[in-house]
Amino acid sequence: MRQIKRLLPRKTSRLTDAVFRDLVRTAYRTIPYYQRTWTRSGLKLAEISSVKDIHRLPLVTKDDLLARGHSDRLHQGKSAKRQVYRVTSGMTGANFIIFMSKLELAFRQFSLVYRMWHDAGYPYPMTLVQAGSWFPLESKISLNSRRMPIGRVIHISRRQPIAEQIRALDVANPTVLTGCPSMLEILVRALQQTPGVTIRPKLVVTRGEVLRPFTRTLLSKTFACPVTNYYSTEEIGLIAWQCPSTPSVMHVNRDTCLLEILDEGEEACAPGQEGDVVVTNLFNHTMPLLRYVLGDRSVLLPEAPSTCHCRPALQSIRAPFGRSEDFIQLSDGTRVSPRILDDLVHDASAAQGMDHPFFQSVRDYQVIQESPTNLRILYLTDHALPDFVSDQFQLGLRVVHPDLRCEVQSVSALIPEKSGKRKRIISHLGAACSPSIGTGEKQSACLDAE
Numbered sequence: 001m002r003q004i005k006r007l008l009p010r011k012t013s014r015l016t017d018a019v020f021r022d023l024v025r026t027a028y029r030t031i032p033y034y035q036r037t038w039t040r041s042g043l044k045l046a047e048i049s050s051v052k053d054i055h056r057l058p059l060v061t062k063d064d065l066l067a068r069g070h071s072d073r074l075h076q077g078k079s080a081k082r083q084v085y086r087v088t089s090g091m092t093g094a095n096f097i098i099f100m101s102k103l104e105l106a107f108r109q110f111s112l113v114y115r116m117w118h119d120a121g122y123p124y125p126m127t128l129v130q131a132g133s134w135f136p137l138e139s140k141i142s143l144n145s146r147r148m149p150i151g152r153v154i155h156i157s158r159r160q161p162i163a164e165q166i167r168a169l170d171v172a173n174p175t176v177l178t179g180c181p182s183m184l185e186i187l188v189r190a191l192q193q194t195p196g197v198t199i200r201p202k203l204v205v206t207r208g209e210v211l212r213p214f215t216r217t218l219l220s221k222t223f224a225c226p227v228t229n230y231y232s233t234e235e236i237g238l239i240a241w242q243c244p245s246t247p248s249v250m251h252v253n254r255d256t257c258l259l260e261i262l263d264e265g266e267e268a269c270a271p272g273q274e275g276d277v278v279v280t281n282l283f284n285h286t287m288p289l290l291r292y293v294l295g296d297r298s299v300l301l302p303e304a305p306s307t308c309h310c311r312p313a314l315q316s317i318r319a320p321f322g323r324s325e326d327f328i329q330l331s332d333g334t335r336v337s338p339r340i341l342d343d344l345v346h347d348a349s350a351a352q353g354m355d356h357p358f359f360q361s362v363r364d365y366q367v368i369q370e371s372p373t374n375l376r377i378l379y380l381t382d383h384a385l386p387d388f389v390s391d392q393f394q395l396g397l398r399v400v401h402p403d404l405r406c407e408v409q410s411v412s413a414l415i416p417e418k419s420g421k422r423k424r425i426i427s428h429l430g431a432a433c434s435p436s437i438g439t440g441e442k443q444s445a446c447l448d449a450e
């Protein structure tokens with residue numbers, strides 16, 4: 001019965017309290033990491049009776065959980081070999097394995113696929129195509145198709161030659177196309193060079209990376225359909241989805257997780273104040289994550305905007321701005337959000353009109369921090385850089401910080417990560433900010449539907 005409660009898709013606040021209480025007790029009884037750290041911190045289980053007591057639990061990071069191997073964070077009554085798992089990477093580059101039971105994985109997949117089905121207008125049958133899927137190197141599989149009650153899920157491997165990926169996409173004829181923005185962009189560029197292939201899904205869903213305005217425009221033009229963005233991670237699955245009527249807002253998936261936004265003193269941020277995203281997984285008892293610091297930054301909104309017609313009492317946040325390590329750190333301690341850089345790119349184009357041929361040709365951009373105050377902005381385009389772009393950027397940067405300077409360039413390729421994903425902000429200041437850190441192969445950064 002306890003298991004059924006935590007795997008129910010619509011939880012009332014009373015049920016959420018009961019599920020949370022049960023999760024805390026399971027973690028304390030069965031997980032060595034929590035037994036040890038909670039005992040050390042003097043936590044008394046009797047003090048945790050509902051979600052409002054969550055602040056009494058200590059925060060936990062990926063590196064804390066990695067320190068003593070996976071048996072330290074796994075339910076003592078369960079064998080790692082019998083669980084399914086997903087992999088993400090730690091700050092040190094070490095792989096972080098998230099274990100769960102098959103039933104827990106099924107719930108997580110249901111939550112994601114149901115949301116896509118809802119956002120696409122309940123098409124039947126639905127063909128859900130996952131682009132840029134990860135398959136092991138030794139795998140001979142290039143395409144993986146599975147049936148589900150409302151249609152089928154097809155995975156296209158990113159290890160296949162791009163022409164084969166396009167062919168598979170054409171044959172699959174997706175109702176919903178999903179993937180990381182950078183993987184979808186690779187497909188779009190290949191599609192633009194493949195005459196005769198037109199892909200027309202009902203909906204494109206991006207997840208696994210921050211969706212930048214350039215990419216959203218590119219995807220919506222190419223596929224001629226709405227583009228929506230989900231906040232999902234390997235640790236939780238679907239954390240939040242874009243409000244259908246208010247794209248600047250995301251609603252938190254309270255059926256799978258609790259979300260907090262905390263300041264540097266580990267206190268709850270006031271609505272509107274930016275902070276670190278901390279999540280509690282409500283359905284995974286195999287490897288519980290309670291008050292887990294994700295490393296993303298976002299803002300809690302005081303209430304849903306009047307344009308939102310979703311079910312009431314949904315918690316609302318701004319779309320995450322990126323990971324903490326994506327922030328540009330200046331020598332006086334100022335941290336510049338990647339969102340500010342997005343705004344500068346947008347301002348530079350808006351000042352001249354988005355229809356200017358240069359901005360029409362831009363496919364992406366990257367920011368390299370070469371010294372504490374010098375940035376290099378790389379625009380991915382075949383077009384020559386007009387002078388006004390650089391002038392506009394210099395002006396904008398000085399408003400952000402008077403010491404900031406930049407050099408702007410047009411380039412034909414950006415700097416990739418090992419995983420094939422692209423890091424937006426690259427800092428050359430010290431190893432802690434090196435682009436090679438924390439960018440190991442991310443098995444299924446955007447592959448929840450596997």
Ligand SMILES: [Zn+2]
Nearest residue numbers: 243308309310
């Ligand atoms: Zn809404």
